Amino acid sequence: MHRILIIEDDPALQRGLKDNFIDEGYEVEAASDGEAGLDYALDRGADLILLDIMLPKINGYEICRTIRREGYDMPIIMLTAKGQESDIIRGLEMGADDYVTKPFGIRELIARVKAFLRRHKLADTEQFEFGNCTLDRQSCCCFRNGEEIKLTSKEYGLLEYFLINSGKALTRASIMNHVWGSSIMVTQRSVDRCVTTLRGKIEAEPSQPRHIKTIRDVGYRFEI
Amino acid sequence: MHRILIIEDDPALQRGLKDNFIDEGYEVEAASDGEAGLDYALDRGADLILLDIMLPKINGYEICRTIRREGYDMPIIMLTAKGQESDIIRGLEMGADDYVTKPFGIRELIARVKAFLRRHKLADTEQFEFGNCTLDRQSCCCFRNGEEIKLTSKEYGLLEYFLINSGKALTRASIMNHVWGSSIMVTQRSVDRCVTTLRGKIEAEPSQPRHIKTIRDVGYRFEI
């Protein structure tokens, strides 16, 4: 049973969200201002947070940043009033995972929440297998035909992100955000470079990669 | 072409809504009581539903709940008589996506409908099918009879735009704006050229295209 925390000050909206997610079988907690919401999150955690930006006492950005700074990594979906680019970017910078602009469809929101929880669960998987390789997340080791391949920490993070999102087209920006962290700015070419070295270690023929495919003008896609 | 179902018992209002949405280019069906409306929705579906709450035979809440229980996820916008908090909450609880309180501006309602349809389509459609081809938007891949067709990024963008707007006549100008971006200036012949190469990849007989039809003096139309 997943626990969802809703931080939203509009009573009608809060109520509607709460009821809908309870109907979907989730355990739901709700807070009506930033302070209460942040306290709850830091105190008892949650599996996912729905976070309004405009909130009394502490705004959504601040909450998001604080939660991340304290080391929590649950998915955070921001509820923004308008599709204002700058709001969205700022939210993502602060560590939010997704945003939904009001008015939004409750079905759409539920679908996104499900997707995040599914993926986050996948993020708990202990071992991934692909080709003749294994990634063991307990020991942070990668094996190929039973022999260990030495990966640097960035290579490991990149491979892990690829495996969690295998089959999906991933932009360099999203790779950067998830592997390098949204606060750190690196060139997109750094991603390329890291991909090259990773290919050199896990691909049989790095020049004709079987797993890490390039999608021109987009980024990369990992195929198991 | 989107199909909108209007369930509203006030004849004048129903008529007004119907005319307005037809003018906007939608296909519109209307029902005057809850039973007829629900039957229609479950029987033939719709892309979006405008739903009055106070209705003869079956009320709006009940309709909404039944539609969701049957697994339909089209956007439902409730038309509530007053901005009564409790009505709104109840509507959202039952799975409505948005509500508009009477009296409302028709422009505002049309805008919301458009926003919902756009987002619903974009957010929900992960896969498009046409002929014996599939476009998978998660992986940015196109398949034909299960085999991958390699599309360049422009071809992919063009095909995606065609699919989102299938059945509509699209001018070269609008194709350019959406696929190339409004900032970049290219010759209209570039669109033609891209269409040709795309036809070569997805059409069985590129010289007698089944999907990408030319409309002389206008542009192109995609037929699924």
Next chain:
DNA sequence: GAGCGATGTTACCCCTTTGTTACCTTTTGC
């Protein structure tokens, strides 16, 4: 503080993509 490994940046090169031009075919208007 020297040495070393990891990682970011830059630069260079290759190759695909893509815009343009030109020529040909088809359609349209007279």
Next chain:
DNA sequence: GCAAAAGGTAACAAAGGGGTAACATCGCTC
């Protein structure tokens, strides 16, 4: 039936995306 315009498409040219080697920098260990 002919001229003019629209669209198909082959050919060429130019741009630029991405692989990757080389270099710079940072942080750690001894």
